[in-house]
Amino acid sequence: MNDRKSPLTLKIILIGSSGVGKSSFMNRYVNHRFTKMYRATVGTDFLSKTINVDGDAVTLQIWDTAGTERFQSLGTPLYRAAHCCMLVFDVTSAASFSALEQWRMEFLVQGEPQDPQHFPFIVLGNKTDLSTREVSASRALQWCVEVGAEYFEGSARDGVDVERPFLAAARSAVQQYKKHTLENTGHFQITCKQPRETRNTCEC
Numbered sequence: 001m002n003d004r005k006s007p008l009t010l011k012i013i014l015i016g017s018s019g020v021g022k023s024s025f026m027n028r029y030v031n032h033r034f035t036k037m038y039r040a041t042v043g044t045d046f047l048s049k050t051i052n053v054d055g056d057a058v059t060l061q062i063w064d065t066a067g068t069e070r071f072q073s074l075g076t077p078l079y080r081a082a083h084c085c086m087l088v089f090d091v092t093s094a095a096s097f098s099a100l101e102q103w104r105m106e107f108l109v110q111g112e113p114q115d116p117q118h119f120p121f122i123v124l125g126n127k128t129d130l131s132t133r134e135v136s137a138s139r140a141l142q143w144c145v146e147v148g149a150e151y152f153e154g155s156a157r158d159g160v161d162v163e164r165p166f167l168a169a170a171r172s173a174v175q176q177y178k179k180h181t182l183e184n185t186g187h188f189q190i191t192c193k194q195p196r197e198t199r200n201t202c203e204c
Contacts, residue, residue, distance in 0.1 A: 007050050007057035010173040011081055012166075013111075014064045015103050016088035017096040021126040022064045024156035025088065029166050030062065034157050053170045060170055079111030083173035084120045086165065091125040091153060094134040097143075104147065114180050118148075120172035124165045125153035 014022045028034050030047040050059045063078060079085075085107050089096040104121060113119040123144050125135065137153060144151040150168050154161030 005057070007059040008174065008177065009059045009061060010083045010170065010177060011061045011063065012084045012086060012169050012173060013079060013082045013107070014062065014086045014088055015107060017090075017093075017099050017103075020088050020090040020093070020096050021156050022088045025124065025126055025154075025162065026062050026064050028156045028159055029162050032159075034159070051167070051170060053167070053174055056174070058170055058174065060166070060173075062166075079107050082107075082111060082113075083176045084122060084169045085111070086122045086124055086169055087149070088124045088126060089135070089140075090127050091135045091140075092127050092130045092132045097125075097135045097140065100143070101147075120169075120176055121147065121149035122165055122169045122172065123149045123151045125151070126156055128153050128160065129155040129158045 014026060016022055024034060026047055030049045046061065046063050048059055048061050050057060052058070063082075065078060085104075087100050087103055089100055091097075100123065108116045108119070123140065125137070125140055137151075140153070141151045150165075150172070152161065152165035152168065154165070156162065
């Protein structure tokens, strides 16, 4: 008889403006591959990876979303039941960084997390391999402190610091899952109260 527990399945969402490298970062992390052929995500893309998080097997369901407004109507069903949200921007694009607050608020409104003030966000600055940087690490970190998010940056093209943000997202997702286990998994409990008059019948 196999006593090994099945991996815990956690949902992580990647959102951000179009062209910041969400798909590239996800593919570099899951498949260890990078391509210079840019293809805009149409709607959503999905990959999964099983990793070890502090001794527990965890399967990450990583959802990459289209960063164009014509697909934002997909947000409501896609964002719901997420355990962590990764906000991605391009360090060579100040506009993509400025848009993060709008993406964060959209997720909170459409995703309807149970505890919005404490929902875990990971901010990821991509394309650090490029020399035309417009957003400094200190500027990004300051904003993350203000909104209560963790900050990471790296390069999907060079494969630099790709693991760390996903591991942080996985840890935050585990905590979120444990905090709201019943609600997030769709389970419910039926409690049975014994009436005061008698102990022989059950009022459920």
